[in-house]
Amino acid sequence: MEWYLPVIWAGLIGTAVALYVLLDGFDLGIGILFPFTKKEADRDVMMNSVAPFWDGNETWLVLGGGGLWVAFPKAYAVIMPAMYLPIIGMLLALIFRGVSFEFRWVAKPNHRWWDIAFAGGSTVAAFLQGVILGALIQGINVVDGQYGGGAFDWLTPFSILTGLAVVAGYGLLGATWLIMRTKGPARALGQRMAPQLLLLMLAGMGIVSLWTPLSVDRIAERWFSLPNFYFLWPIPLVTALLAFFVWRWLQHPKSHDALPFMGTIGLFLLGYAGLVISTAPYLVPPHLTFWDTAAAPESQIFMLIGTLFLLPMVLGYTAFVYWTFRGKVAPGEGYH
Template structure:
């Protein structure tokens, strides 16, 4: 029982780290994805300024999650890295170029269009790669039960491409919400218009994933649609639908404080729904968390460090967002 509790604690920290990364780095990736829709150079500088003090800290959650996966669930880490090597490598290369762009865009003024294109392409491919990984993860056993060179591209399926496009749209939606929260005037109004378009795309994507997942995994269909589960779980899609309608209402008005948080709530509902459907598998239909877990003694050792570093990361995150609160300005960055 104690050993199970140790594993469950590690699962909770891993899941929370992944979710925090998706939210926090998601909107900064979304800002880059939005660049082609913006023509005014000053607006682009505002978009960059809104996230410059925060983006590197946001990526820390990816490092924390990867470390937890490697230390606590090494079998899953090995399988994921082996079968998803190409999209993971694409993501890491794109994130490196995204970081280079952040550092040089303000300092190198000779080739602004090149830096704008680099920023967009690096954020787009980072988000697209994460969507490919998500699609392969949901597909589960169809990817990870295969061995050999013939399986190297099995993660590249129509469904994984759909999820990749969905993640790109989702991050763009997060980016619009962040910019509505942090900017004013013409740029903010532009984000309201774009946000509606991306909200429609994300809603359609959630419907597709919600239909495909139970169809491809009959046990997930049983979990969601058998009695009494359907009654117990129905509040989740209901809250998601209500949040989507409410967000559309907010975007049609002049509210600038609640939009971003409602978008985050929609992401939370989607994350919980995915977790409910796939539990207890860390690799769907292939490997459970408990099968992939390291020895309890190892996990306890890792948790000793995690229980110290996790609160410190949270404290740093809250402090950074508190310091850089308020509207972003072109001259100084923040009010």
């Protein structure tokens, strides 16, 4: 009980974060791609293709943050002050892009500022999420169970790199989403941008994969000690293979609508698995583990019982809404 409850919760929150990254990733990606077309009609189609989903997608962010508080209050109480500025910056960026979904349409024809807010908000939010990720991987200074570092500890060359990599990755999710879900110029934009973004994301993943084991002994040992290495070597290999296939599919876009998007999701999941392997069981590396920071077992059980019923329901009606708004969005059509 005492041992496996925190592990279950780490799995649940890990799943919520992964779903958030994939789901909000593609709609943040739409915002990241906004500056690469100037046409209002294309931007309308791009925004319409994610408008019914973004709100539900962003709810996974609330579950990630709220769930961390529920299940690991001590980790929440250290990570949030440590990431104070990037988290508040990310939230403010999300405000700008969230309201743009409504404001942009009401403001028309004077919606230029909301185009900027949507693109800027999406890009900044994605970048800061990557920065938070990078800063977390590098570790947080904990003194007496509280955050013991300064206001800018999160700002390092490594965290800026992970920030840029996440922007490229979300952009790729957005571009492949456009290939899958739109026709005409918006789809063409996705095709044009996707290969470059794929290369950028792969470069980011590659540098992170080399940088972390070289700079952190714990991570090097996790990957390269025996027998771990025997089990882990397929991960980079599969990643490389999948990246190759996504590249191929992108070269023949006519025949592959959904495959690039699905392949990108696969790449994200592989990268995510790599990060989990590097950091588990630390929730606040390099000091606090799942077990150090877990809530009282009775609290974790009380929440777990509800989650076991509610989470399948949430997934069920989320799938229903995606099914309701299935199919391609064409220029000038939207959802009829």
